[in-house]
Amino acid sequence: MRRRTPTLRSAAATTLLALGVTLIAPVPHAAVAADPGKDYCQGQCDDVLPPGENGNATLADILGNKLFGTHPAHSTDQLGTYGALPGGYGSLTDATIGDFYNSSSFGVPPDQVESVQSPRSDVTITRDKATGIPHIKGTTRTGTEFGAGYAAAQDRLWLMDLFRHVGRGELTSFAGGAAANQGLEQQFYSAAPYTEADLQAQADRLVKSNGARGRQALADAQSYVAGINTYISQAKPGRYFPGEYDLTGHIDPITNVGEIEPFKLTDLIALGSVVGALFGSGGGGQVQSALALQAAQHKYGLAEGTKVWESFRERNDPEAVLTLHDGQSFPYADQPAHAQGEALPDPGSVTPEPLVYDRTGSAAARNGAPARTPVRAPAKLRPLQGMFDNGVLPGNLFSSPKKGMSNALLVSGRYTASGHPVAVFGPQTGYFAPQLLIREELQGPGISARGAAFAGLSMYVELGRGQDYAWSATSAGQDITDTYAVELCDPSGNKPTTQSNSYLWHGSCVPFEKLERTDAWSPTLADSTAAGSYRMQVYRTRYGLVTARATVGGNPVAYTSLRSSYQHEADSIIGFQMLNDPGCVHDARSFQKAAQHINYTFNWFYADSRDIAYYNSGTNPARAAGVDPALPVLAEQRYEWRGFNPADNTSAATPPSQHPQSIDQNYYVSWNNKQARDYSTSGFGDGSLHRANLLDDRVKRLVKQGGVTRAALTQAMADAAVTDLRGEDVLPELLAVLRSKPITDPQLANTVQELANWSSDDAKRQETSPGSHTYADSDAVRVMDAWWPLLVKGEFEPGLGSDLYNALTANLGVDESPSAGHGPTGSHAGSSFQFGWWSYVDKDLRALLGKPVKGGFAQKYCGNGDVAACQSMLLTTLKQAVATPANQVYPGDGGGCAAGDQWCADSIVQRPLGGVGDDRISWQNRPTYQQVVEFPAHR
Structure with missing residues (x-):
């Protein structure tokens, strides 16, 4: 005990x-x-x-x-x-x-x-x-x-x-x-x-x-x-x-x-x-992407609409910040020259596949039928009553398929004060009480490591250090999940409909496999939710799980999701075993060989006393020629993954040599950004601006100066962690347009000056002093939080039209500021500024201002390309933002934040996964588990 x-x-x-x-x-x-x-x-x-x-x-x-x-x-x-x-x-x-x-x-x-x-x-x-x-x-x-x-x-x-x-x-x-x-x-x-x-x-x-x-x-x-x-x-x-x-x-x-x-x-x-x-999974979302493509084609025509969609997709943007920045190219999942087998849905035909059936009791309350009969706890236990009424696990934290987590900063010994590499790195796994990760040291035959591992999987250290090396990871998210359109059929020979539950497999009509689970619950001392139940049902095919139904060219289909790591989550244990084995990992090259055995989509980083190194892991399926991974594809044998075997969900995969990798680049940074040139990521958002720019700019300056220390690299990470990406990298262009001619409204002129002052103060969301719970430049921060969604809508919706604008925002949310509870990670989660329209605003405004832009849009959107009209829109939306009171920008929540409390709205909450809670802390955009390492010696 x-x-x-x-x-x-x-x-x-x-x-x-x-x-x-x-x-x-x-x-x-x-x-x-x-x-x-x-x-x-x-x-x-x-x-x-x-x-x-x-x-x-x-x-x-x-x-x-x-x-x-x-x-x-x-x-x-x-x-x-x-x-x-x-x-x-x-x-x-x-x-x-x-x-x-x-x-x-x-x-x-x-x-x-x-x-x-x-x-x-x-x-x-x-x-x-x-x-x-x-x-x-x-x-x-x-x-x-x-x-x-x-x-x-x-x-x-x-x-x-x-x-x-x-x-x-x-x-x-x-x-x-x-x-x-x-x-x-x-x-x-x-x-x-x-x-x-x-x-x-x-x-x-x-x-x-x-x-x-x-x-x-x-x-x-x-x-x-x-x-x-x-x-x-x-x-x-x-x-x-x-x-x-x-x-x-x-x-x-x-x-x-x-x-x-x-x-x-x-x-x-x-x-x-x-x-x-x-x-550790990436890809999917091809149906939503297809809907945006169709909206663009409907507005602009087939050829021009496709170009517009590709410009927003940014799958190989020449201005994107890269982890491998010294010219390497690793082609994967990019746009084919002549796409084959696309299965775009007929307009208006897509219906998501339902998951939940047969709700009873309190389960029915989610459909608008209240049903609560609280259990009365013994009087002396009533402080615990209702403790789990909101769930022991915060579902909204994991509600999005976009999971950008973790960061890494590594500098080669050629640029450090000691001559040995320095690394500051770790995973961002959210904030909980207790944490999803645990720390441990393991010493035994064939095992010598210390660090962190996911609770229940800690037979090996998953992120940490060995005797003379350390390693960590960031989520990579390259596309290993494809969407197939399986043609529906009727075994009796009748004409199929979208509700048919059989499909064509290599010419034969075979039934869906039905997987189901009935879950029922009763009220307890800690959860006063009344008794209830429901049934979950998923259909499985040889092309993956059914996610939606539609028609393609008038024919009924089911869209399925096929992930290469499905049925293979256990396989990665071999790579972790090797990372813990000092006889297996002894240098950068052997580290890369170990990471090759991990099929989760991660970026792996390594440091010892001599080298830094990088390897991108994951089972990248080898696709048929001409298949566009960004869109649904017809479920026909010629468009299957090469060597596909549905019996165990295996196929040919791209060889390790084709995965982004490097040893001893001058420095590496990663914040879930694009890995390398020509290596296509699985969704929208890898353009000219990414939160990884916050790291890249700072580390690049350190490397140029030389003499980097552990403290200096930690400072670079920490400084980026309290910086508003919009304020540092987009606000200067916004100010340039706002000041393109004199502002006649004194209040707006004053606000623009406040924003300029915030920009000069490096656009921080940082307390005036520890514990003050008040931001420096707090009003400028409030204005930016209120203004950003207004200005993005005002800049792009008039030119795109509402249908296309809404289709694009369904693929990439406009904002992910710390207090934006609607973002992929929810409120109070720390992780911020990965998913948003900052790259789009940046490219459009630079083009408007006559600055060079690589990979820009086919047209100018702000003010339809007129600087005066763009300024007018920005001033109009800025005036709306100024008039929005703090209690609307930060509306408060049920977790203890009063309306209008800016610091609290941003703050990080250790979300309880059990009965004990912890205090909130100030916002910082930083890994949950983090190492700072510099090895002076080697075996």
């Missing part, structure tokens, strides 16, 4: 005792240091992951949090460190990095040991005083993996249980029928509706396809599961399991009757499918 030091007040203990809940004294552990092993970073590796390592809270812990605001030990001790960087990075030095990050050295110094335990004889788990991170050292490999599973259950058992149910479409029956829970399980079931046989087949293929490494991965996973289950078996009688099991009715808080279901191998596959769908 993990030693806890909760600060629960006596009143909370008295409450629990009155309810008959027994408080179990923690088992003491010896304080003996773990062997640190070999560590070539020599104290120059640091990382941080808010809010804290400990993500398990007993019922006593939860009650203490709700009644008195207390927190379990190590559940929030990294939040302040992380949150302080925006106010402190300006004076950062290498010596003060430890004020904002934690040491990620191997081992635990003797005077820093908090506890040591041995859940079995061949493994010890040492936790440090500062953060409580588990340092797992095994004398056998199976012991090491057993310890990893045991420690994961100690720190994230409830979260792991949630996500194995999410992966099976069973969240509501497990955690309650709140609307957010319904939405989240529906989203994932529609993307990966796996049967138990599907999950088991993934595990079986892992061994069959990967030989000795596959067998080792399976053995590691089985040992990991054994560790999880051992913890469960010990925690249940001892009542130190997560209190959410009490609150959701799985265990009776009075009698302790009930069970925590043991884990099994297929649970890890289900967890992996969630992670893969969230962060």
Whole structure:
């Protein structure tokens, strides 16, 4: 059992005792240091992951949090460190990095040991005083993996249980029928509706396809599961399991009757499918893209409309910021010279495929029939009543197929003060309490690594460092998902309709495979949503999952989504196994070979004492000649992926040599931007301006100056993290048009000056001083937030027309500012400024001002190409923005932000995934888990 030091007040203990809940004294552990092993970073590796390592809270812990605001030990001790960087990075030095990050050295110094335990004889788990991170050292490999599973259950058992149910479409029956829970399980079931046989087949293929490494991965996973289950078996009688099991009715808080279901191998596959769908898949959306193309062709005609659509699609924009910027070309998924097999829908014929059926009880309330019968909790537990009514998981955070996450900054040793490479990098996985990631150190036969991994998948470190190297990733999103139009048929020979449930496969009429799940729930102590149920149904074909129905040339079709990583989420475990193996990864080239075994669409970055390196992973399907990946294609054999085998969803793939990759470029930056020239991304938005420009501009300046340090590179990241992309890179052009002739309205002239002052102040969204909760240039920020959607609409809708404008905004939202709750990541999520129309505004205004533009539009949109008319539109929309009061720009929300509170609207919330909540912090556009590394030595 993990030693806890909760600060629960006596009143909370008295409450629990009155309810008959027994408080179990923690088992003491010896304080003996773990062997640190070999560590070539020599104290120059640091990382941080808010809010804290400990993500398990007993019922006593939860009650203490709700009644008195207390927190379990190590559940929030990294939040302040992380949150302080925006106010402190300006004076950062290498010596003060430890004020904002934690040491990620191997081992635990003797005077820093908090506890040591041995859940079995061949493994010890040492936790440090500062953060409580588990340092797992095994004398056998199976012991090491057993310890990893045991420690994961100690720190994230409830979260792991949630996500194995999410992966099976069973969240509501497990955690309650709140609307957010319904939405989240529906989203994932529609993307990966796996049967138990599907999950088991993934595990079986892992061994069959990967030989000795596959067998080792399976053995590691089985040992990991054994560790999880051992913890469960010990925690249940001892009542130190997560209190959410009490609150959701799985265990009776009075009698302790009930069970925590043991884990099994297929649970890890289900967890992996969630992670893969969230962060490692790219493509799709071809039907929505086709609707925009058709709108453009309807307005401009076939040829000109196609050109207009391509100009907004920007799939190979010559001005796009590139991760590989020294001339490399990696052609993939670009526009074919002569497209073949396009399957554009007939106008007005597209109908999305329904997912949910047969709603009853509180499930019907989502269709406008209120149905709530709250459960009355015992009086002394009523502070918890309704705790999960909004869902234990925030569905809107994952509501968009566009998932831009994470960033990376790496500088070659040729340009650093020490002569060794420097890296600042990490994934942006959202902000939760507890986090989706956990930190750990693993030391055992064939394993030596420290870093972070997704809870429930931490048999290996997924992002972190080895003995003499570090690695990280950003979401890449290249197109590995295609949309096929399968021709519908009727087995009886009758004329098919769009409601027919059979399709043509190589000339034969075969039925859809129906996958369905019925989910039902009852009210609990923590979720007062009344009882309800519904059925989820997905049709599966050999060309993927049915997503919509339409007609193409008058013939009824079903549009399907075919993803190359579907049925293969488990395959990536081999790459992670290799990254943890010091005998496998020993330099940049061997790192790239390991990353090739990861089929998720990620950009992988590497640093050691000698080199920096990059590799783009993912199973990129080899498409038939002439197929345009941006549009739906006819489901005919000649247009299938080359070598396509629907039995296990495999096909030929582009070889590793054709994936963007590099060793020791002068620097690398990535913020989910375009990887390389001719490497087409999967959606709109990779044009002349991208949030990656914020990193590229700063790192480029550092490299030009030379002598880069860890602190300087961290400052570059932190400075970009508090900068408004619109203010830094678009506002100067807006000001140029606004000032093209004198402004006669004094109020508007004053506002324009305020915007100019903000621009001169580097367009920051930053507190005047730490804790002030007030922005410098706050009124200019408010005006920009109100003005941007107005000016974009005013600039483009008159020329495009409403139909085309709306079709384009359906593919790429206009804005993703920090307070824009409608953005892909929702409100209070930190991640901002990836998806928006900044590139379009930039190109159009530069053309209007007579500046050079590469890859510009066929026409000028602002003022129809007239500077005076454009200025007039900008002034008109600016006047509207000025008149919009703060309480409308920042309308407040149910999460504690009052209307008009600008800082709060931007702020980052650690969204509760259980019973314990944490404080909000100031906005910063930055990875959740982040490393700062510089290796001075190598094996």
